[in-house]
Amino acid sequence: MALVFDVLAYGTLLLLVLTRRPLRAALAGLESWRRVALLALVLAVPVGQMIHKSEWTYPFVAWAMYTDRRPANVTWYEYSLVTSDGVEQPWPVAHEFSRLGKRVVWKLRLLEEAASTEQADRLLSHLAARSQVTHSGQPATAVRIWSCTLPVIPGATPAATTRTLRRTLVL
Amino acid sequence: MLHERATAQSLGILRAAVYTIWLGDLLREPITDLKNLPVWMFEPLGVLKLVPSMAWPVVFSPLFLIALKLVLLGLLVPLVLGRGPYRLLSVTAVCLLIFWQGLTRGMLGVVHREMAILYVTMVLALSPAADAFVWRGRPGTKDAGDRSRADTAKLDVYRAALMIATLVYTLTYAAVGVRRLTAAGPGIFFDGTILRYLVIRSAEPGWWADGAGLQVLTHPWLSWLVQAAFPVVTLAEILAPPVLLDRRFRLAWIVIIAVFHVMSWGMMQIFFLQNILLMPFLLHEWAPAGHDKTRLAEANRASYGADGVEVG
Numbered sequence: 001m002a003l004v005f006d007v008l009a010y011g012t013l014l015l016l017v018l019t020r021r022p023l024r025a026a027l028a029g030l031e032s033w034r035r036v037a038l039l040a041l042v043l044a045v046p047v048g049q050m051i052h053k054s055e056w057t058y059p060f061v062a063w064a065m066y067t068d069r070r071p072a073n074v075t076w077y078e079y080s081l082v083t084s085d086g087v088e089q090p091w092p093v094a095h096e097f098s099r100l101g102k103r104v105v106w107k108l109r110l111l112e113e114a115a116s117t118e119q120a121d122r123l124l125s126h127l128a129a130r131s132q133v134t135h136s137g138q139p140a141t142a143v144r145i146w147s148c149t150l151p152v153i154p155g156a157t158p159a160a161t162t163r164t165l166r167r168t169l170v171l
Numbered sequence: 172m173l174h175e176r177a178t179a180q181s182l183g184i185l186r187a188a189v190y191t192i193w194l195g196d197l198l199r200e201p202i203t204d205l206k207n208l209p210v211w212m213f214e215p216l217g218v219l220k221l222v223p224s225m226a227w228p229v230v231f232s233p234l235f236l237i238a239l240k241l242v243l244l245g246l247l248v249p250l251v252l253g254r255g256p257y258r259l260l261s262v263t264a265v266c267l268l269i270f271w272q273g274l275t276r277g278m279l280g281v282v283h284r285e286m287a288i289l290y291v292t293m294v295l296a297l298s299p300a301a302d303a304f305v306w307r308g309r310p311g312t313k314d315a316g317d318r319s320r321a322d323t324a325k326l327d328v329y330r331a332a333l334m335i336a337t338l339v340y341t342l343t344y345a346a347v348g349v350r351r352l353t354a355a356g357p358g359i360f361f362d363g364t365i366l367r368y369l370v371i372r373s374a375e376p377g378w379w380a381d382g383a384g385l386q387v388l389t390h391p392w393l394s395w396l397v398q399a400a401f402p403v404v405t406l407a408e409i410l411a412p413p414v415l416l417d418r419r420f421r422l423a424w425i426v427i428i429a430v431f432h433v434m435s436w437g438m439m440q441i442f443f444l445q446n447i448l449l450m451p452f453l454l455h456e457w458a459p460a461g462h463d464k465t466r467l468a469e470a471n472r473a474s475y476g477a478d479g480v481e482v483g
Contacts, residue, residue, distance in 0.1 A: 002353040009349045013342075013412045020416065022175035023334050029327025037297050038335045045290065045339055049346040054281045058217025059269050059289055061281050063346035066401075067354040070367040076375040094376055098201040102440060103279040104208070105376055110280070119212075126209045150374055152367045156388045158374065 003050060010046040018042075072153070077112055077166070078146045081128060083138035091143070096127060112145065112166075120145075121169050128171055143169040173415045173456060174333035179322070180458035182329045183253060183304025185336065186295050188452040190250040192288060192445055193268065197243055202236040208278050216281070219273040230274070243267055253305030261296040268292060283343070288445040290339040291453070298332035299325060304458075326460070334415060337453045340446075341411035344428070348408030360402045366394060372439035384438035397438075404431045414454060421454055 017023065027035050048060025079091040093108065094101030104127075111120035128140045147166040150156060174181065210231050215222060222230075229235055246264040249255040272285050302322065351359065359365075366387050373384030387394040407427045414421040429447065436442035 005353050006349060009409065010342075010345070013345055013409075017338055017412050017415055020172050022172040023331070023415075026175075026327045026331035026334060030331055034297060034328070035331075038294065038331065041290065041293055041297070042335060042338055042342070045342040046346060049350065054276075055214065055216050056220075058219070058273060058276065058281070059286065060217075061276075061283070061286060062350070063283060063286075063343060064350045064354060065283065065347050066365060066368050067351050067359070069355055069359055069362060069364050070371075072363070072367075074367050074371040074374065076371055078376055092376055097204045097207065099199070100204040100208075100275065100279065102375075103275070103282065107279045109375070123209065123212060127207075130207060148374070150370060152363060152370050152388065154388065154391060154394065158385060161374070 006046070006050050010050075014042070014046075073149050073151045075147060075149045077109055078148055078163070079124070080144045080146065081131065081140040082142040082144060082168075084141050085138050087138070088144065091128075091131065093127060096131060117167075124169055125171055141171055143171065145169065172334070173337060173418075173421065173454070174330055176456065176459035176461065177330045177333045178326065178458055178460050179299075179303035179329050181456065182295075182298060182300045182332055183302065184457045185291075185333065185452050186253065186300035187251050187304055189288060189292055189295060189449070190247050190264075192448050193264075193292070194244070194247045194251060196285070196445070197240060197247065200240070202233070202240050205236055205274060205278065206231060206233050212279075213274075213277045216273050216277050218269065219277060239267070239271060243271065250301075253301040253303075257299070257301035258296075261292075261300070265289075265293055265296045283347075284441075284443055285445055287340050287343040287443075288449060290343070291336045291449065294332055294336040294339060299328060300332065302329075333453075337415055338412060340449060340453050341414055344408040344411035348405045348411075351405055352409075357402075360398070360405070363398070365397055365401045369397065369438050372441065386438075397434075400431070400434075403427065407431075425450060425454055 027038070030038070044060040048054070048057040049063055051057050052062040052064075054061040079093055080088050081091045082088045094105050097104055108120060108123065111117070111123060114120070124143050124145075128143050131140065145166045145168070146163050148161050148163050150158070150161045208231075210228050213227055213231070215224075215227075243264070246260055246267065250257075250260055250264060268289060272289060276282065302325070355364070369384030369387055387397055404427060407424055410420075411424065411428075414424045429450065432443050432447050
């Protein structure tokens, strides 16, 4: 059913534009290879979307933004490092990167919520080994993963966040 | 229709703008970010699956990443200026841009920020976008470039290229809006989903602490505004392609989407900078026939009346 709606929507939009005389006239004046290539490019965008398997269709990826209907409480994860002398300090993972920090945090969340946390563990171990955050000068011996939950209800403030230790990863 | 009076100059302006945006992006891109991630995390996407797996440790080495950045810089500068063998440079640049963007997406998942401009760049590689608006060097020196290659016989190509570039740009918005309805149904506009997206994007640790998106919890008017805007923005996304057809609709669309992008930046730390920068070049008619004061315009007027309207 969704595919039918997709085809109808894209078909309507494309027909609306591609059948306009100025565009038809311009396309008619092109060499056939150029016309085919440009039209193929136009079709590749919605086709990549409808196939919805970006891992195969990249660069013609699926476009799904704000489509998941989320639970009333939002949950994210924060991290802390425990050093060999037992000192625990917050570990802002995003700050390990200049521009990709937010995406790394997002990836960690996906890995943490996967069926197995093996990949999350491997990535956290890798990042902790490279981290420069341990100001005490002692190496990190463990990573603590904290689950933070905030109810999305009117009047809630960040102070309403509940923070619980989800698990400890021994390095 | 938008771009129906475009000229070589119009397309050349788009070319210079697109490659300048890529240049800015590349200069801001710290290659070191990728080398700090483990290679085992990388899963090649799409066309990158053609690369042998043994090559990836080499690709993610600092030396290769820096070399890739330097090669791209070396391609983008002449493309901005419109100098050199355009087709060779533009096709090579597109291939390398697809490769470069595929590296981070293969590591960290597909994001969409650079995809629209990538599709527009593909259109430019299929078009003679360096026929005009090129840097010719200092006059009287041996560095001076050729005379304009703009050709009135190729007006169809210039116009088709601009129209198609704008169409693929707007299709990326339509794809987002259509998917939202097909995946979640209209109920998504009434269950507070957008508020939860704002909250998690703001609360989750990033470079910004406690983003403005959390304000929706303590300011009911803001919560109401965001929820009311959500279906309006979705409708504008779905109806993006018709911006080619009507000027007033196009202006309204630009306002809605520009405000949406700015609000996304402030409240969700998501900024489609490239899309915003492309707007004035795709959604406005630059150097249309009849208004250009160059020699091309004079040639055009042989085919078009003095008021720029096509004759015959």
